[in-house]
Amino acid sequence: MDFQELLAFAGRHQMLSLIFVGLTGGIILNEIFGLLRPFKGVRPSEVSVLVNRENALVVDLRPIADFDKGHIPGSKNVQMSQFDPENKKLAAARALPVVLVCKTGFTAGDAAKRLKKAGFQRVYVLEGGIGSWLQADLPLARGRG
Structure with a gap:
């Protein structure tokens, strides 16, 4: 799968793409906050x-x-x-x-x-x-x- 196919998939499945981006962002933020907490x-x-x-x-x-x-x-x-x-x-x-x-x-x-x-x-x-x-x-x- 190349980048063009990935873009085509994202265009056809916008809701799935948004959910994927949201979940990925949430995981990244959770990890960052975990590193910054004092305990x-x-x-x-x-x-x-x-x-x-x-x-x-x-x-x-x-x-x-x-x-x-x-x-x-x-x-x-x-x-x-x-x-x-x-x-x-x-x-x-x-x-x-x-x-x-x-x-x-x-x-x-x-x-x-x-x-x-x-x-x-x-x-x-x-x-x-x-x-x-x-x-x-x-x-x-x-x-x-």
Whole structure:
């Protein structure tokens, strides 16, 4: 397929071409924004490594009822409404990696930005939230642990 054939295809299938350009642009923008954010997204397997090798603090920002139903073993629950980077629980972990967890990953991203502004150096967000942990078929602890 040469460039002329590609142009002819695009001319015949304008809607498909627009969708393709839009999706490609969206993917590129998503990657650029990912590089510019002040924290690093991690997969569930990477969380396990951070916890086991580097004693990372895992902070679950979900409501307490959701936390009680199932959370990453060893994680601490902090309500987003009470989230404060100067909190005693968090301030003591300034030198440790901190992994933030929420339902989908968006709330944790906001909290991660606040931690970075407060001087935390190693801030991570579980990509996909607790759902990605479940999809990876990793264990959950129940109750207030």
